[in-house]
Amino acid sequence: MAVPSPTHAPVQDDDPEIAAERAYLATARAALRRMHRDVVTTETQLTAAAEDNDNFAERFYQRRARELRALALVDLPDVPLFFGRLDLDSGDGERLYIGRRHVHDGAGEPLVIDWRAPVSTAFYRATRDDRQGVALRRRYGFSGAAELTAYEDEPLTGTAAGDTAAAFLAAEIERPRSGPMRDIVATIQPEQDDLVRAPLDRTVCVQGAPGTGKTAVGLHRVAYLLYTERDRLGRTGVAVVGPNRSFLSYIRRVLPALGEVNVTQTTVEELIGRAGADRAADPAVARLKGDARMAAVLSRALWLHVTRPAEGVMYAKGASRYRVPDHEVREIVAGLRGTGRYGPGRDAAAKRIAHAVLVQMERRGESPDDRTHNTVARSQPVRRLLDQVWPRLTPEQVLFRLLSDADFLAKAARTDLTAGEQALLLWEKPARSWRSAKWTAADSALLDELGDLIERTPSIGHLVLDEAQDLSPMQCRAVGRRCATGSMTVLGDIAQGTAPAATGDWTELLAHLGKPDARLETLDRGYRVPAQIIDYAARLLPEIAPGLGAPTSARRSPGALRVTAVPDLAAALVPACAESLAGDGSVGVIAADAGIRAMREGLAAAGLEPALLGEDDGAMERARLVCVPATLAKGLEFDAVIVAEPARIVAAEPRGLHRLYVALTRAVSALHVLHTEPLPAALRAS
Incomplete structure (x- = not known):
């Protein structure tokens, strides 16, 4: 990428300023390699010295900390060490190079300042009206191999020469991408x-x-x-x-x-x-299981397992007998039921029953201690009683009973769930036991809720x-x-x-x-999606998010949006992808999940070598052309995107329009919509 200042001609490779900056970058890289080497050498020495340390945990954590420090200092060849420079107006020519991590020379003098350091804040926030001690801000352009190729100066004093920051931002965003997401540390906006x-x-x-x-x-x-x-x-x-x-x-x-x-x-x-997700979840059931009302239902379902004691406890020690009567045990259980977590509550009940026994021992002149207290709390009579009135439970046991026993569900639901909702939750064909139950993804949060209650x-x-x-x-x-x-x-x-x-x-x-x-x-x-694309996708907002304001874009890109009706989608997809691949950067084909594999096969047969996201773990790193199931598109970016048959994306799920909105907003430079079926009404508007 070359991003010359609007006040300069394009920078040439023999430009002395470029040569000087490249030399500085080489010095910084050498210093980082030395820092890494020092950490590795120190780790080797400390590991040898620590062999006599008997504290295994201490040795492990010290070594792990050094390993992480060494890993953090690895020089990534495709990542520039610095991306900007601040020339301060202190009068002594002081400069600060701002980069992704701190780098210092052998004497400890900083060569690159970490972007997170307080002094680096001015790189992102200094303006002509609030210069924060900065006379000039310089930004650098790099090639894909992290070779410094250009610089752009933004003076914060004197007469303004144009919005150089905006020019640099646009150039960086539009730089062709491939593989995983890049950081934006060089272009963070205020x-x-x-x-x-x-x-x-x-x-x-x-x-x-x-x-x-x-x-x-x-x-x-x-x-x-x-x-x-x-x-x-x-x-x-x-x-x-x-x-x-x-x-x-x-x-x-x-x-x-x-x-x-x-x-x-x-x-x-x-x-x-x-x-x-061993069982497919019906959307209506998944929605109900995700409802916040389930928290109260699950809490009651758990505590319904704590029952009223019908008898007391008899503890024997030698020839002595100590009895805690049933009414006292009932008071202990009732006082603890539902006041904390289920597991500690059971332990607390055992300790309180044991305390009642120790009180009787003291009345008889004995001097029980903590060991006696623990022995009584763990004794068979106490455990046997608690197994009856306060049983040990797993989340799976409770949820299995809740979803397979209509009477129990009704008791736990009370008025929180209607009869129809209770019927929706119940399994039609329950498993024989909780051990063989097949849970859905929606059950996961319910089990976790129960786990935290325990x-x-x-x-x-x-x-x-x-x-x-x-x-x-x-x-x-x-x-x-x-x-x-x-x-x-x-x-x-x-x-x-x-x-x-x-x-x-x-x-x-x-x-x-x-x-x-x-x-x-x-x-x-x-900043990343051109205005033509975001405006087109925003036509869906009144229907999918009526209370949300329409977004705006900081840039427009010529030819960013095309919408094409075609008679044969498969026939049109191949030339559309070939056209996009003729340019630079990544290309994503987004379509409904049910049809994406066939599209990938058709593109492969045409010799375009597509990858399939979700099936190929290295898809976005290995291939320029990636076929993306609509359900996996969220959060991703491609230089060019082809959205194939929007109507099928919409029809595939209850919130299909939301899914289409996601698909339409994945492009950084160009979006091409191909369709044979009618577009959603909002997108047909002129």
């Missing part, structure tokens, strides 16, 4: 930077229209928080949660490029980890939740539990909600996540 640098103790929710960079904001916020709160988050952990594995594969290189390698990236299903779910320090609008209330509760004592970055777009139980209101969703006081921000100015 409104994005404000969200990226939000403090750790505040949950931030971003309603972002297509192309506004909300996913990039979330990932860069993780990198920023790990820089500013590394010790704290190193203890509590960080996770990025995406909608599916294809999406996670797409974003997997962003954080390592920023020097962060110790972040868990997972899906909602993997995060919850309770059950697979034992507390551990919490991490920070969690990024992308495409959050697709989560049901019960899934939100499951995710929120895993960050109950931490903060979150919640990302999504109400207009892109495609799941059966998708939530249509951020206030409601944040309440289900346990973060009702989150800072809610809207990004409605897109």
Whole structure:
């Protein structure tokens, strides 16, 4: 990419300024390699010295920390070390090179300043009206091999010579892409930077229209928080949660490029980890199981297993007998029932019964201690009683009974669920036991709710939740539990909600996540999707998200949108793909899931070598042409997109118009809509 300043002629390879900057880049790369070598050498020495340390855990964590440090210092050949420079107006010619990580020379002098450092903030926020001590801001252009090819200067003093920042942003966005998502650290805009640098103790929710960079904001916020709160988050952990594995594969290189390698990236299903999708879920059933009312139903279902004791406890010690009468046991159980979690409640009941026995021992002149108390609490008479009135349970046992026993479901549901809803929940052909039950994906959140009612779910320090609008209330509760004592970055777009139980209101969703006081921000100015495309897709908004304002785009791209009616879709698809492949960058063919495989086979037969997302794990990295099932398109970007037969995408699922909106907004440069069937009414308008 070459991005000359509007006040300069295009930069030549023999330009002395380019040569000087390339030399500086080479020096910085050499310094980074030395830093990596020093860490590896130190690790080897410390490992040898630690052999005498008997504390295995301490040795393990020290070694792991050094391994991660070394991994973070690996020089990625296709990632430029710096992307900008600040010339300060201090008068002594001081310059700061801004990059993805800190690099220093052998004497400790900084060669590259980490973009997250406070001094780097001026690179993103300095203006002519608020220069923040900056005289000139320089941005660099790089080739695909991270070779410095150009620079662009933006003086913040003197007479303005045009919007060089906008020119650089447009050129960077339009640079042909292939493979996984790139970071946007060189082009973060002020409104994005404000969200990226939000403090750790505040949950931030971003309603972002297509192309506004909300996913990039979330990932860069993780990198920023790990820089500013590394010790704290190193203890509590960080996770990025995406909608599916294809999406996670797409974003997997962003954080390592920023020097962060110790972040868990997972899906909602993997995060919850309770059950697979062994049974197909009816959308109506999935919607009901995702309803927030199920939380109260599940709580009652669990506590219905705690029954009224019919007898007391007799504990024998030698020739002595100690009896806790039935009325006292009933008071103990009643006092604990429903006041905390089920598992600790049972343990507490055993301890209180044991305490009643110890009181009797003391009255007889004995001196029982803690060991005696523990022995009584674990004794067979106490365990036998609790097994009857407070049985040990697994989430699967409770949910199996709830979904297979109509009378039990009615008791647990009370007035929260109608008779019709109860009938919808009940299995037509229950399994013989909970051990052989086949659970659906919708059951996963219910099992997790029960699991937390039995034992507390551990919490991490920070969690990024992308495409959050697709989560049901019960899934939100499951995710929120895993960050109950931490903060979150919640990302999504109400207009892109495609799941059966998708939530249509951020206030409601944040309440289900346990973060009702989150800072809610809207990004409605897109940078990545051309105006022609976003305006075309926005025609669907009055129907799919009537309360949402139409997004805008910061750029227009000539020929960005074409809509073509064709008599034969298969015949038209091959030349359309060939035409797109004649240009640079990636090409995505998005169609309804049921037809995408046949399209891939037709394109392969024509010699175009397409990959199929979801079937080929390296599809977006290996191939320029990728066939994308509509259900996997969310969050992805391609230079050119061909949306094949929109009507079939709409017809494939109840929220098909939402799915089509997603498909139409995946293009960074050009969108071509091919159809034989009539388009949805909103898209037929002139």
